[in-house]
Amino acid sequence: MATRLDNIGIAVRDLDAAVAFFTDLGLTVLGRDTVSGQWADTAVGLDGNHVRIAMLQTPDGHGRLELFEYLHPEAIETEPTRPNEIGMHRVALAVDDLDAALEIAARHGCHPLRGVARYEDAYRLTYLRGPSGIIVMLAEELGRP
Missing domain, CATH: 3.10.180.10 (2,3-Dihydroxybiphenyl 1,2-Dioxygenase, domain 1)
Known part of the structure; x- marks a missing residue:
């Protein structure tokens, strides 16, 4: 079975601000969309899932970053992770x-x-x-x- 890393997804508070930050660092926007529907509820595991997304790519074409801002359900603020915490950080x-x-x-x-x-x-x-x-x-x- 062939496997490759497609992208890293990160929920953000303000999609436009996050896109501006990463594009200023050289990533390019591949596309933006609003996603919702039964398929999204099933895939993500949240009822009423509705997000604004942007897919960005590194200049070398190998790395992709998907940023998403939740419209529903309401985004949950958490404490910023610290470098020594378990999980994606x-x-x-x-x-x-x-x-x-x-x-x-x-x-x-x-x-x-x-x-x-x-x-x-x-x-x-x-x-x-x-x-x-x-x-x-x-x-x-x-x-x-």
């Missing part, structure tokens, strides 16, 4: 210029949780809190031409 983006990416993130009010780290001679990286509390890891590979 971050989206990692490889960038060719970490400083430029951090400037873009700062324009959205998003800053590193602690600072920028250097992992040996391989990467400069940081975690930041993106829209709706999403933890985003930005990593610049060192020594790449």
Whole structure:
């Protein structure tokens, strides 16, 4: 059986703000839609499931991110996850210029949780809190031409 990762889905508080953040970091919008109906209720497991969605893609064409804003049932606010909590908690983006990416993130009010780290001679990286509390890891590979 062949398997491939298709996308990562994340519920957000404000779809437009989340799309703006990720497109400013270089992802492109493949499409937007509003989804509801019996099939959606069955697939997701929520009665009356009704969401606005946007599918984004990384510039290399391999990574996809599906963002969705619940219209019904009402979205449930939770505490933002911490890096050591069990479960899905971050989206990692490889960038060719970490400083430029951090400037873009700062324009959205998003800053590193602690600072920028250097992992040996391989990467400069940081975690930041993106829209709706999403933890985003930005990593610049060192020594790449």
